[in-house]
Amino acid sequence: MDSMFQKMMELPLFHGVSFQNLSEVLGKHRFHFLKYADGATVVNTGDPCTHLLTVISGSVKSSIASADSRVTVTQILDAPDIIAPEFFFGKTTRYPSTIVAQGTCGVMLIEKKDYITIINSDEVLLFNFLNLLSRSAQWATEGVLALTQGDLKKRIAYWIVALTNSSGRDITMECRHRDLYSVFGVPRQSLIATLEQMKDDGIIDYTPSAIRVSDRRKLVGLLSSGPVIG
Numbered sequence: 001m002d003s004m005f006q007k008m009m010e011l012p013l014f015h016g017v018s019f020q021n022l023s024e025v026l027g028k029h030r031f032h033f034l035k036y037a038d039g040a041t042v043v044n045t046g047d048p049c050t051h052l053l054t055v056i057s058g059s060v061k062s063s064i065a066s067a068d069s070r071v072t073v074t075q076i077l078d079a080p081d082i083i084a085p086e087f088f089f090g091k092t093t094r095y096p097s098t099i100v101a102q103g104t105c106g107v108m109l110i111e112k113k114d115y116i117t118i119i120n121s122d123e124v125l126l127f128n129f130l131n132l133l134s135r136s137a138q139w140a141t142e143g144v145l146a147l148t149q150g151d152l153k154k155r156i157a158y159w160i161v162a163l164t165n166s167s168g169r170d171i172t173m174e175c176r177h178r179d180l181y182s183v184f185g186v187p188r189q190s191l192i193a194t195l196e197q198m199k200d201d202g203i204i205d206y207t208p209s210a211i212r213v214s215d216r217r218k219l220v221g222l223l224s225s226g227p228v229i230g
Contacts, residue, residue, distance in 0.1 A: 007056055007080040008108075012132060012166075016124045025121055029114040036101035043083070049093045051109040053083040058105030064097035064163055071175045073160065075168035076102060085129070086136040088112065152194045155184055157222045160213060166220075171213035 008014050014022060033056075036042055042060055043053070057079050065072040077083070084095050110118070119125045164171050181191040195211070198204045203218045204211050213219055 013128045032109045038103045040101045042099040043095045045098045047095045049087045054108045055079045055081045059102040061100045062097045073163045073173045076170040157219045173211045
């Protein structure tokens with residue numbers, strides 16, 4: 001149990017909370033542990049987001065796709081990590097991605113009503129959650145505004161960053177080049193030249209049908225001259 005709490009304290013939502021306070025808060029509420037075998041589906045795209053899902057052991061693969069399936073972004077999330085917390089409240093409370101176990105993994109679930117009580121019991125927990133929501137909203141806004149104009153490297157970076165976790169690894173965006181230069185409104189030659197520059201900088205690798213992120217922090221670094229976050 002202690003090791004589980006230690007893992008949770010590594011999560012952004014629980015940063016700054018003491019071990020004693022966290023154990024006291026969670027000790028007053030119900031939470032469930034589920035184990036999944038390799039390849040088992042944890043959630044499907046569109047499933048109701050009724051619980052806060054935390055990967056507490058092992059890894060999962062997250063896959064999010066456009067409605068027409070022309071663009072798919074996949075990433076690996078390792079414990080400890082939280083699955084789509086920004087969809088826990090709001091107009092759309094359904095998971096945006098399909099989550100599949102990579103090897104045996106463990107997931108902890110906290111019911112929504114219990115989580116509301118938990119964040120209301122500790123200001124640090126509340127501010128952590130508000131900061132997470134604000135960061136997600138800001139990335140999305142900046143990404144939309146940058147989608148059709150400006151530095152193409154930044155536009156590509158915004159798109160991928162907005163669809164992935166800060167802790168995500170093995171990130172791949174599957175999309176044909178002709179769809180990408182249509183979305184960004186640039187000639188094919190400009191897209192290929194930009195992808196080649198990003199490859200030379202050690203940020204991505206690419207094929208005619210996919211972009212693989214070599215270093216997400218470098219990708220985020222394209223978007224800000226300040227500290228690398230996100």
